[in-house]
Amino acid sequence: MMGPGSPPRKVGWGEDLDVESTHLASPTDDILYNSSRVAPTTNVRGPTLVKPATVSELPTLLTKIQPGGGSIRRESVGNRRSSATRRLSTSISAALLPLPQTKSVYLQLLFAGVVVICLVWTVWLIMLNTAPNYTVNRVMNTENFDNGVFWLFVDPSPYLLWLSVVGLSVAGIGYVAILVKMVARPKRRVSQAPGSLRSSPKIDATKNASESINSAKQFTRRVTSSAQLIMALAQTDSVSRQLAKLGMKIGDLAFETVLLIQILEAGSPTPIVAIFTIIIASNALACATTMFLPFQRIGLIETLVDLLFDLLIVVGCPMLVLVYCLSTFNFPRDKYAINHEVFPPGWFEQQASVVADPAQTAVIYKSLKSLRISSTLDFFARMGVQATLFLRLRHLVNLIQSPWKQRTCVYPRRRRSAAILFVVYAILLIVFVEESVRTSTIACDPHPECAVHARRWTILESASLTQCPCLMMIDRDIAPKSYAEWEQPLNVTAKVAQLATRGDLQTVQLTNRFLPVLPDELRRCTELRHLTLEYTHTQTLPDWFKGFTELEFLHLESKFTSPFVVLPDDIFRDMSSLTFIHFAGFVPMKRLPSFQGLTNLKSLTLAVFLLLDQLPAFDHLHRLERLLVTCVPILDTLPDFAPIKENLKSLILTDRGTWCCNGFLGECNLQHPMCQIHPLWGTPAATCLASDREKATPDTLALIEKYPDNICNGLLYPGSLEGPPTPATMDPCNGTLYRQCIDASGFESMCYNARFMGIACDTNPFPIKMRRYQIARGVGDPCNPEYEAWLGCK
Template sequence: MTEPESTATAAKDREVFFSSESDGPLRRKSLLAQKAPASQNQTKVYPGDIHADGSSQDRSRATTPSSHGVLKLQLDLKTLLLQLALAIALCVCLAWTLWLLLLNVAPNDTVNRVMNTESFDSGSFWLLVDQSSALVVLATFGLAVVALSYLFILITMFFRRKSKQEIYAAAQSPTSKLASLKKRVEKALDDAAAKPKRGKVASSAVKLAASLARDGSSARKFIVRSWWLIVDSIIVLNVYIVLTAFQQKIWLKIGDLALETTMLYQMLEAGSPAALLGIFTVIVASNALTCAGMIFFPFEHTRLVETLMDIMCVSPYASKRFDLLIAIGYPMLVLFYCFSTFSFDRAKFAINLEVFPPGWFEQGASVIADPVQTAVIYKCLKSLRIASVLDFFTRVGVNATLCIRLYYLVKQIQGPRKQRSSGYPKRHRAAAAFFVAFAALLVVFVEESIRTSTLACRPHPECAVNARRWTFLESDSMTQCPCLILIDRDIGPKTFAEWEQPKNVTDKVTQLATMGELQTLQLVNRYLPVLPDELRRCTEMKHL
C-alpha cells in the first residue's frame, strides 16, 4: 500500500469517529461492538494453564461434574442419616409423652402394668392417690398438646413444601443475576445507539458514570460520602445486634441454669437416690461447661452445634429450661431405675395366697416386699406425675421448650444456608469463668448436701428416705435428720415376750418428727401409746 493510500485510509477511520461525535459515547460503543467478534474468538491462555506438553486446560474444568455429584450424594446421605436419627428421637418423645398422659389419668393401672404388679393388693400396691378432676383435665390437655407438637414436627420433617426462596434460588443466584444484568445493559446501550431519542436516560447514566470516574467531581464525592455513611451505619447496627444477641443468649443460659438448679434442689429435698442425683448433677454441670467451651473453642456451623448441644446436654423441668436428656432421657432413666431395682419374692407370695384365708395379714403383698425399697420406688414414681399446678408448668413447659428446639433443628437441617454465626461471645473470659465456677459450686453443693444429711440420719436406721439437705451438724444431736419416710416393723416376732411387749418407738418417732418433714410413718408390731405432739409439725404427712 502506498503512502497516499494509507493516509486516506487513516483519514477515513478518523472520519468514522468524528462523524459519531454528535451521538456521544454510545454511538462509538455500538461501532466498536461491530469489530468485537474477531477478538472474542481469541482464547486467552494463562501461564498457569500451560502444561509441559504445551497444551492448555480450561480453569472451569477444575471441578468436574462427577465430583459435584459425589459431594452432593455424600451431603444427601449425611442429611438423611441425621433426619433418621431425629425421627427416632421424635418417636421416642411422642411415645414417652403418651405414657405420661396415661400415668396421670390412671396412675395405679399404668404403674402396675409396667412393674407387673396387677395382682398385688387388688391393684393398690403402690398406693398412688388419684388427683382432683380439674388437675387431671389440665394435665391431660397439656400433655396432649405436647404430643401433637411432636407429631407435627415429625410430619414437617418428611413432608415439607419448598419455600419461595428455594423455588427461585436458581433465578436469584449471583451468576444468573450477573448475566441478566449484562444482557439488560447491552440491550439498553444498543437501543440508545439505534434510537437516540429514546436513549437519553441511558446516555445520562453513561455521562454520570464518566463523571464519577473523575477524581475531583462533586458527584463522586457525594457518592463516596454516602457510601461511607451507609457502611458506618451498617457497622453500628451489626455491633448493636451482636451485643443484643450476646446479652440475650447469656441471660437465657443463666436463666436456664437457674431453673435447672431449682429442679435439682427439689430433687434433693424429695430424697431422690444418690445415683440419680449424681446423673442429674453431671447433666447440669455439663451444660454450664459446654457453654464455656462454646465460648472458647469456635466450631464450624456453630449455630447447628449449639442447637444440638442445647438439645442433648441441657434441660430442666418446667420453670427450668429444658433438654432432651432432662425432658425425656432423665425421666425414662428414673422409670428404668424403678423397674431394675424392684425385687419381689413372687413364689412366697403365691404360697401365702394359697395357704392363708382371704383378708389375712399375710396375704398382703406389702408384707413380703422390702418396705425401704418400695418407699424409694414410690417416691421416684410419684415424681413423674403432675401433682400440682407447679408440676404442670414444669413438666409441660420443659416438653414445650424441647418441641421448639427440635422444630428449629429441623429447619436448620432443611436449610443449612440459613445457619447464623454463634450467639455466644467468643473469647469472653468473664462469661466462661462464670459458667466454670457455677459448675464447680454446683458439684460441691450437691456433694455436701448428700454427705451432711447422711451423717445427720446415721443414728436413725429406721429412716428409710431422708431429704438431701446441707446440714450444719451439731455434736450429739438426734433431731437434725430431715427424715421423710420412717419405717420400723417386725413381721415375725421370735419370742412370746416380743409379741406381748413390743418395742416402744415413741422417742424415735419424736426425734424424727422434730424437723417436721415426715410424709410416711409405717410401724408394725411396735408400741406407740400416744401420738407425739411433734407429728403436728409434719404437714405433708401422706401415709400413717
C-alpha cells in the first residue's frame, strides 16, 4: 500500500494495477473497468478492429497507453465516459450481490407459508367442486341436518367437473413445484477469490500482452465480451419486455373485472362487493403509482405489490366469503335438537328448514355456491387469476434465490399513457360499482319482498314497479292469527308478475299467500332454481313450467280446501338439476308424473296423498339420499328400490300403507292394524294383493329391513295430527302462540301453528312437550308468563 506523498508505483504491462481494488471488485467490475481503459478514437457502434502493432511501433504504443514514463495512475482514467461506466458497474455489482443468508432464509420461510396457504385453499376448492354437500357440511357443521342433505348443492355435469378438477389440480401441482424449488438447493453465483482472479484466463492474457504481438487482439476480445454482457443485461429490462408485462397486467385486471361482475350479478352482500372493488381499484392505482416512484430497485417493489393483490383476489376474497358465511349462519341448533328429541321421525318439525331463517340460508347458499366453478366462463376467469398468481410466486422465489436476476423495473418507467389508463380504469370501476349498487337499491325499494337483488346499473324510471333486478322473492306468513287471514291471504299475483318482468328471479318462496295461477311473467325467469308454494291456493302448474330446466328445489304444500289436482305428465323430463321435491296435501291426486329426468334428485317427500295407489318407478333416482312417504293410505305396492340402494341414507315410510300387510312383503295379514279401516282418514280396509301383482324385490326387502324403526309404524289416530284450522279452533287462541286452550274432547291443548298453518287449538302432545323443553332450557322464543305459566314460564 502506498503511503501519503509516495510516488506512484510503476507497473509492468501485465501486472495488476491495484491489488486492493482487485480484491474488492467483482468480476463484472474488472471486465467493465478494463474495457473503459481504451478510449475509442471515433464514436462508432460495435467493436473496434485494432491493427496489430509492429515491433518498431510498440514503444510508441506503450507510451500512449502508459503516459508519464509508463506509470498508470487511477486518477488518470477520469474522463466522463469512464466515470459513468464505473458507476454503472458499481450499481450492477451491488444488484448482483446475493442477499444475506439470514434474510434469505426468512423470506423463503415467509413465502413458503404463503404457497402452503394457496395449496391448501386449492385442495379445498377441489373438494368443494367434487363433493359440495359433504365439504360444506363439514365446514358449516351441518352433517346431521336432514341426514346430510340440508344444503342440496347440485352435482356439476361430468364435463364441468372434469374441467374444474383438472384446472385446479394443475394449479395445485404448480404450487407444489414452487415448494420443491424453494426446498431444493439453488445454484448460487459465487464470486472468485482474489487469487483465482489473478490466475484467470483474462488476467493471464493481460500479463502476456507485453510479451506477445497478439495482445491487442486479446484485449479486443475482452472489450467485445464486456459489450455483449452489457447488451444482455440491457435486454433483460428491455422496453418490449416491460410492455409485455404491462399487457399481462391489463389481462389480470380483465379477469378480476369478470369476477367482480359475477359477484355483482349474484347479489353478494355489500361488504364483500365493497372489499372486492377496493382491492381491484387499488391494484390498478398501485401499478400506476409504482411507474413514477424514484426507487433504484422498483422492480422488486412492483413484483411484491402485484403478488399481494393476486393473493387477495385468488385466496383472500374467497376466504372472506367463507368467513362471512360462517359468521352469519345463526342456526338455532338447540331448538332443532329439541325437535328431534320430541317429534317422531319424518315429522314436519324435524326438518332443518323449518327452524332455519330462509332468507339467511338462501344468501349463504348463493355465497357458498359462488366459490364453485359453475360455468365455462367461470372456469377461465378462475384459472386466469390462478395462473397469474402462480407466475408471480415463481418469479419472486427466483428473485429470492437468484438476486442477480432482479430487473430494474417490471413495467415501463414514467409511461404517462399507461398510468392514465390505470387511473381512469380505477375511477370508472368505482363509479360503475357505486351506481350499480345505488340504482338497483332504489329500483327495489318498493318491493320489500325482494330479499336479494342483483347489483346492476339500472336506468331508473319514475313510478315504475318492474325495474327491480330481483333474484329472491321471499314473502311468508308462518302463523296467520285469524281465520280470515288463513282463508283469504294477501294476493301476491301482481307482485310476482312485477318482480318477474325482468326475468331475473331465481328464488320464489311464498307461504300463506294467494297465488291461484302462476303469472305468465314468471315464464321469463329461465334461471329459476327455487320454488316454494305453501298454502297459496295453487291447484295446478302451467304446461310451460317444464321449461324451468335449472330448477333445483321444488316445495309444494296444498290446503285441504284447495289442493293440487294434477301436474303435467312430463314436467320432470328435463329437470336434471332438481335435487329436492316436497309434495304434501295433494289429497285428491291419483297419479304422479314420471320421475324420468330426475338424475340428481337427493330428497323426495310425499305426504297426505289419500287417493294415490302407486308410485312412479325409481329407475332414474340413482342419487336419492332421503325418501319420506307418509299418509298415503291406499298405496298397495312400492317401486323397486334397487336403483336407490347405493346412496340412500334415510328411509321413512310411516302411517298406513296397505303394502305393509297385503302380501307385498311376503305374507298377507289383513288383521294387521295397517290393513284395517284407517282411524283418522277413514280409508276402507285393505285386501290381499292379487297373485299376478309384483311382489317386493330382494333389494327392496333388504333396504326395508335396514330401517325397521321407520317402516310400517306410526299409525295416525284422531288428535295425533293437526287438521286444517277452523273458526272453532282459531278463535280461542286470538292469534297468541303457546296459549292454553280448551278442546271439546277434554285433552290438554295448546295454540300452535302446525306446519305453518293458522294459530289454532291443537291437541297434539308433541308441540306441548316441545315448548315445555324450550322454556326449561331457555331455548327458542322468550316465554310470556301471562300465557305460558302453565308450561313452566316464570
